[in-house]
Amino acid sequence: MADVGLAMGAAGTAAALETADVVLMADKLNKIPYAHSLAKATVRNMKQNMFFAVGTVALLLAGVLLGKIFLASGMLIHELSVLIVILNAIRLVRYKQRGVDGEKEMKLVIPGTN
Numbered sequence: 001m002a003d004v005g006l007a008m009g010a011a012g013t014a015a016a017l018e019t020a021d022v023v024l025m026a027d028k029l030n031k032i033p034y035a036h037s038l039a040k041a042t043v044r045n046m047k048q049n050m051f052f053a054v055g056t057v058a059l060l061l062a063g064v065l066l067g068k069i070f071l072a073s074g075m076l077i078h079e080l081s082v083l084i085v086i087l088n089a090i091r092l093v094r095y096k097q098r099g100v101d102g103e104k105e106m107k108l109v110i111p112g113t114n
Helices: 015-020 029-065 071-094
Strands: 007-008 022-024
Touching: 007 015, 015 029, 022 029
Parallel strands: 007 022
Antiparallel strands: none
């Protein structure tokens, strides 16, 4: 039983593209390690963003309930934290896989092929 379904964009049928978990838009199998490392980086980024956002809201809620933070300044701090979360997520646009560009490049080995 497979854990992840993979489809190749140009050569894949519509049904394969619809049911796949991952769709590679190019017919290059050497992009699979990059897609995997990008997915791991995305999950890591999501965890960072969730920790920061929930932590900020918890601190602000405690401050407002204890009367240490006024509602308007709390809203400003919250909106600034949202911008920080967005900027942190935008870092993934420039994501580069480690080991590429001058270092040892990852290669995909498929058993039974040369």
